[in-house]
Amino acid sequence: DAGVTQSPTHLIKTRGQHVTLRCSPISGHKSVSWYQQVLGQGPQFIFQYYEKEERGRGNFPDRFSARQFPNYSSELNVNALLLGDSALYLCASSQTSGGATTQYFGPGTRLLVL
Amino acid sequence: QKEVEQNSGPLSVPEGAIASLNCTYSDRGSQSFFWYRQYSGKSPELIMSIYSNGDKEDGRFTAQLNKASQYVSLLIRDSQPSDSATYLCAVIPGGTSYGKLTFGQGTILTVHP
Numbered sequence: 001d002a003g004v005t006q007s008p009t010h011l012i013k014t015r016g017q018h019v020t021l022r023c024s025p026i027s028g029h030k031s032v033s034w035y036q037q038v039l040g041q042g043p044q045f046i047f048q049y050y051e052k053e054e055r056g057r058g059n060f061p062d063r064f065s066a067r068q069f070p071n072y073s074s075e076l077n078v079n080a081l082l083l084g085d086s087a088l089y090l091c092a093s094s095q096t097s098g099g100a101t102t103q104y105f106g107p108g109t110r111l112l113v114l
Numbered sequence: 115q116k117e118v119e120q121n122s123g124p125l126s127v128p129e130g131a132i133a134s135l136n137c138t139y140s141d142r143g144s145q146s147f148f149w150y151r152q153y154s155g156k157s158p159e160l161i162m163s164i165y166s167n168g169d170k171e172d173g174r175f176t177a178q179l180n181k182a183s184q185y186v187s188l189l190i191r192d193s194q195p196s197d198s199a200t201y202l203c204a205v206i207p208g209g210t211s212y213g214k215l216t217f218g219q220g221t222i223l224t225v226h227p
Binding site for chain 2: 033040042043055058090092103
């Protein structure tokens with residue numbers, strides 16, 4: 001079975017530009033979460049979507065937005081890019097079984113803002 | 115106080131030794147706890163999940179949870195050079211969506227031959 005997929009794998013943008021990152025969850029998973037990981041730190045939660053509805057939002061500015069599609073894939077959009085947005089962006093899909101939830105991460109998109 | 119804190123690294127152990135990684139969390143309502151391994155340049159990979167007090171063993175890995183002390187640890191027995199990676203402790207805080215993981219800053223582990 002295919003795992004979580006993300007595209008693109010790498011991206012270079014300049015300040016002020018906009019970027020769209022894409023994620024496809026594991027087949028059967030209805031929840032997608034987005035994280036930002038800067039070098040040397042643990043991932044920081046950005047958003048969670050379940051059944052196309054936002055279920056959680058982290059402490060990120062309104063420049064960050066996301067959505068989930070009927071096939072459960074998701075997009076993360078970042079407007080007006082800043083140098084500090086350079087990071088690894090991770091998508092994770094989740095399943096809950098017996099009250100326990102497990103998140104599996106995709107390979108990530110490495111964004112560099114110049 | 116950070117929500118999830120891990121013992122400062124880097125941690126270096128000889129091959130065959132036991133590596134001990136520690137993590138404390140601030141939210142007493144937390145119910146779900148995870149250890150992820152992240153190789154340089156790669157994404158986090160789930161190693162262990164634990165939900166109840168006590169020990170949980172999976173091969174060379176043992177996770178330990180003590181909710182009263184708000185403490186979770188990971189022991190790696192018979193450490194191998196291939197275990198060299200950053201280990202991330204993650205928690206789902208109480209009262210939050212199950213899709214929100216809160217991570218520690220990670221502990222870099224090096225296993226030397």
